[in-house]
Amino acid sequence: MSDDTLFAEVLDGANRANPYPIYERLRRRPVSRQRDGAYVVSTHAAIRSLLFDPRLSSEDLPPSRRPRTGNPFKDWIINPLKNRVATAHRPLIFRDPPDHDTLRGFVMKEFTIARVNNLHGRVEALVDTLIERCRGRDEVCLVEDLSYPLPVAVICELLGVPEADEPQFHAWATQLATALEPDARRDEEARRATVTTFDAIAAYMRRLIRDKRRHPADDMLSGLARRGDRGEPAMGDVDLISTAVLLLVAGHETTVNLITNGMLTLLRHPQELARLKADPERAPRLIEELLRYEPPVHFRTRKALGAIEIGGTTIPPGAPVVLLFASGNRDPERFSDPDRFDPSRDDIQHFGFGGGLHYCVGAPLARIEAEIALVTLCRRLVEPRLMADPPSYRAGASLRGPSNLGIHIAGIV
Amino acid sequence: MSERPGIVIVGASLAGLRGAEALRRGGYDGPLTLIGDEPHPPYDRPPLSKHVLAGELEADATALPHLVSLRARWRLGQPATGLDRAGRTIRLADGSDVPFTKLFIATGARARTWTEQGADLDGVFTIRRREDAVALRRALSRPPERVLIIGAGLIGCEAASCCRDLGLPVTLVDPNPTPLARILGTVVGEVLAQTLRRSGVDYRPGARVRALVGEAGHVRRAHLQDGGAIDTDLVIVALGAVRETAWLARAGLVADSGGVTCDGACRVLTREGPPDVDIVAAGDVARWPNPIYGGRAITVEHWGNAVEQAAHAASSLLRPAQPKPYVHLPAFWSSQFGLNIKAVGLADGADAVAIVQGDRASRRFLAVYGRDGRSVAAVSFDQARWLPAYADRILAGAPFPPILDATDQRRIETLAPGFPPLRTERPVLEMAHV
Ligand SMILES: Cc1cc2nc3c(=O)[nH]c(=O)nc-3n(C[C@H](O)[C@H](O)[C@H](O)COP(=O)(O)OP(=O)(O)OC[C@H]3O[C@@H](n4cnc5c(N)ncnc54)[C@H](O)[C@@H]3O)c2cc1C
Ligand code: HEM
Numbered sequence: 001m002s003d004d005t006l007f008a009e010v011l012d013g014a015n016r017a018n019p020y021p022i023y024e025r026l027r028r029r030p031v032s033r034q035r036d037g038a039y040v041v042s043t044h045a046a047i048r049s050l051l052f053d054p055r056l057s058s059e060d061l062p063p064s065r066r067p068r069t070g071n072p073f074k075d076w077i078i079n080p081l082k083n084r085v086a087t088a089h090r091p092l093i094f095r096d097p098p099d100h101d102t103l104r105g106f107v108m109k110e111f112t113i114a115r116v117n118n119l120h121g122r123v124e125a126l127v128d129t130l131i132e133r134c135r136g137r138d139e140v141c142l143v144e145d146l147s148y149p150l151p152v153a154v155i156c157e158l159l160g161v162p163e164a165d166e167p168q169f170h171a172w173a174t175q176l177a178t179a180l181e182p183d184a185r186r187d188e189e190a191r192r193a194t195v196t197t198f199d200a201i202a203a204y205m206r207r208l209i210r211d212k213r214r215h216p217a218d219d220m221l222s223g224l225a226r227r228g229d230r231g232e233p234a235m236g237d238v239d240l241i242s243t244a245v246l247l248l249v250a251g252h253e254t255t256v257n258l259i260t261n262g263m264l265t266l267l268r269h270p271q272e273l274a275r276l277k278a279d280p281e282r283a284p285r286l287i288e289e290l291l292r293y294e295p296p297v298h299f300r301t302r303k304a305l306g307a308i309e310i311g312g313t314t315i316p317p318g319a320p321v322v323l324l325f326a327s328g329n330r331d332p333e334r335f336s337d338p339d340r341f342d343p344s345r346d347d348i349q350h351f352g353f354g355g356g357l358h359y360c361v362g363a364p365l366a367r368i369e370a371e372i373a374l375v376t377l378c379r380r381l382v383e384p385r386l387m388a389d390p391p392s393y394r395a396g397a398s399l400r401g402p403s404n405l406g407i408h409i410a411g412i413v
Numbered sequence: 414m415s416e417r418p419g420i421v422i423v424g425a426s427l428a429g430l431r432g433a434e435a436l437r438r439g440g441y442d443g444p445l446t447l448i449g450d451e452p453h454p455p456y457d458r459p460p461l462s463k464h465v466l467a468g469e470l471e472a473d474a475t476a477l478p479h480l481v482s483l484r485a486r487w488r489l490g491q492p493a494t495g496l497d498r499a500g501r502t503i504r505l506a507d508g509s510d511v512p513f514t515k516l517f518i519a520t521g522a523r524a525r526t527w528t529e530q531g532a533d534l535d536g537v538f539t540i541r542r543r544e545d546a547v548a549l550r551r552a553l554s555r556p557p558e559r560v561l562i563i564g565a566g567l568i569g570c571e572a573a574s575c576c577r578d579l580g581l582p583v584t585l586v587d588p589n590p591t592p593l594a595r596i597l598g599t600v601v602g603e604v605l606a607q608t609l610r611r612s613g614v615d616y617r618p619g620a621r622v623r624a625l626v627g628e629a630g631h632v633r634r635a636h637l638q639d640g641g642a643i644d645t646d647l648v649i650v651a652l653g654a655v656r657e658t659a660w661l662a663r664a665g666l667v668a669d670s671g672g673v674t675c676d677g678a679c680r681v682l683t684r685e686g687p688p689d690v691d692i693v694a695a696g697d698v699a700r701w702p703n704p705i706y707g708g709r710a711i712t713v714e715h716w717g718n719a720v721e722q723a724a725h726a727a728s729s730l731l732r733p734a735q736p737k738p739y740v741h742l743p744a745f746w747s748s749q750f751g752l753n754i755k756a757v758g759l760a761d762g763a764d765a766v767a768i769v770q771g772d773r774a775s776r777r778f779l780a781v782y783g784r785d786g787r788s789v790a791a792v793s794f795d796q797a798r799w800l801p802a803y804a805d806r807i808l809a810g811a812p813f814p815p816i817l818d819a820t821d822q823r824r825i826e827t828l829a830p831g832f833p834p835l836r837t838e839r840p841v842l843e844m845a846h847v
Contacts, residue, residue, distance in 0.1 A: 049801075049802070049805070052798060052799060052801045052802050053799075053802045054770055054779075054799045054802060054816060054819035054820055054821075054822075055816060055818050055819055055820070056820075057820050059820075096820035096821060097770070097771070097796075097820055097821040098771060098775070098777065098821050101777070305818040305819070305820060306816070306817050306818025306819075307818075317818065356798060357798055
């Protein structure tokens, strides 16, 4: 197999269950050009360096944002203007500085540790309720029964979405998830479906924000919607909506995979499951190792704004750049025995939450959710056994995780 | 063998501690002694002019963590007063002698004090040691009617920031046109000047304090060289530092108030010329030819250098047969007025500066300095995450400006950085960066 089609293999659903051998081949070069012109970055060092390189853009570049033409009028006036119009109000994950930083600043101010810690009890209660629902069965469908409903409920709680509207949110979240997959963004029909869903959420959010302004509560949306006192800058409504939608999608489609991958990995390593059961204090380390070993987000795509020389390759301006986080996580140059799941390793600088300016905003929340879910599952499921290994996977190669994880159980305690 | 006196480190602070750790890590398991003037185990200085002054952190809460078990003998509260190189002993203040097989010099620097009129008045402070910060903190909480800070370098500006946070009236006097003018130039310094003013600091660029006068032994007023006067009852002298080398005066080493001079591998040069391969120096006190700047001999008075150089000096001691040049890209950070400032490289001597990301008006930007068409330094205001990319370029000697096409790059404007001409009457001050 030639090297310039390796990434196509990664995208190929047939390799979903185990893409790691392909990553290993990709790592023979830090950066490999693919036949379609994309550059795949696969080693830990190269990913790290590019995460801190200001020439990589996260903006879904509109046609106007071309590399410099050399014509100053075009370069400095016309194209930037077109660009502004086209990129305004994208969610911050698809924005570059300085707008990204401003928007992220607003979110960080509200995404406080206190707010996250306050969700602790709620997450525990949710997990217990969801597991309780499986009582009497000899099989748990983990994704459907727990991994999927939990994060949406938590996000709703965080944002302050009324409980009655939650089912609607679940439906929207599912539809939007597909929008994050690179393939889906090219497919016209999927694109249209996304727009329709987005419009529905936007309309809902607009109402909710108005409500929150009138009756502020102690939730994140109320916080974000609060108009700055004394001329303090605040987020505009359109940005507010796209941020809320981003939190919903980013907090949902990822956490699902962390919990499911986590349980899958534990069931494949029964001694680790037993250890976690005996000593729940191990959970934080175990989750960090999970984020390295089976990360929910395998890669993210950027665009090079200028020529970037790295690892013996020059990425040309305009080229798409794939940061293959999951490969960097298994780089033997960085981690000893990288293909071994070993929660007791000390060196654990993984890219599970990305890195650099787009580093995951929700990392503390995700950690809490996964910790409570996995610890409780280990404690309460009696004699859990995998029903199929490998399980079936969802379509996504980036947001990668099982679509279904059947677990045989002898009961629930 | 246990009779051998082993390695002695003089100066028990950042460079001394990290040097000791590097020796142990590097496999040295002979006797190890640390001699320190201060009575405290090693502690961190950067918080002294920041969190400690602001009252957010107790002064005694800044102890440096020990990263390795040292199994060392500590002689604290005891300055070294002399070095007998031929006899391989160190004289302590109490008259005792400490023998050594190899010597690690890490005596750092002390604050330059006020030596003009009024030097003996109460209410005049410097910030270098823990006790300085405690005393100053106590005096600030009394509170004073007006704080006068002499010197708008890093520590002077940080102190001004803390004083404003405490709600105190502050006057800041400095002969240069902007703060940090010597290390960052006036183009970047002007951003800080505006910040100072916006924060309510009475900032007096281009002014010099001539004399401090007091009443009943306590400072009451400062007289400026241009004839003006400032009423003040608390003065912070932030005029930089003097290297602690007096104890080496008769040791036959190349040492002066600008530092001890080393070869490229941090081994101290003797007056005769060659280095004494059993004596190394690291941290604020060490002056060495840095290959990055064409072998120009520099001292670097920043935290990161103390740590890195200590490790390098330790390896030079342990492996005398393979001396390696110490290559270091200087770097520092500072937090003041809510700004996180970080810099890499030496900007002084640059002939151009370009704002390559962000803009000065928003006070979020990244500026790169060039010299003869090469990139030599970069500084970030609230944009630190990009700095490593620029550091790589600077190390590689990339053309100036080094990175085009950054995400938030506007038209790159290249300016003259505006370094004030070197003053001659205070030569030692300049040594900090030359
Ligand atoms: C207030 C303040 C704020 C700072 N903030 C920053 C910052 O934000 N960022 C940054 O990068 N750097 C900062 N620095 C600089 C940084 O702290 C120094 O670079 C670092 O402390 C150097 O470590 P050192 O061990 O070489 O020297 P020092 O820390 O000066 O330690 C030398 C030690 O040797 C002892 N000694 C001296 N003479 C003798 C003798 N004859 N016998 C025995 N012992 C002796 C001294 O008492 C002292 O304990 C700051 C410094 C100060 C003072
Ligand atoms: C296991 C769970 C999670 C994983 C593995 C994960 C992973 C990631 C990764 C890899 C990125 C970087 C994207 C990039 O570099 O382009 C990211 C960004 C982000 N995540 Fe998460 N995430 C998780 C949970 C959450 C949660 C619970 C939230 C919010 C409630 C959240 C909100 C965000 C946001 C807003 C961003 C964009 C940040 C920015 O662009 O500055 N994530 N996440």
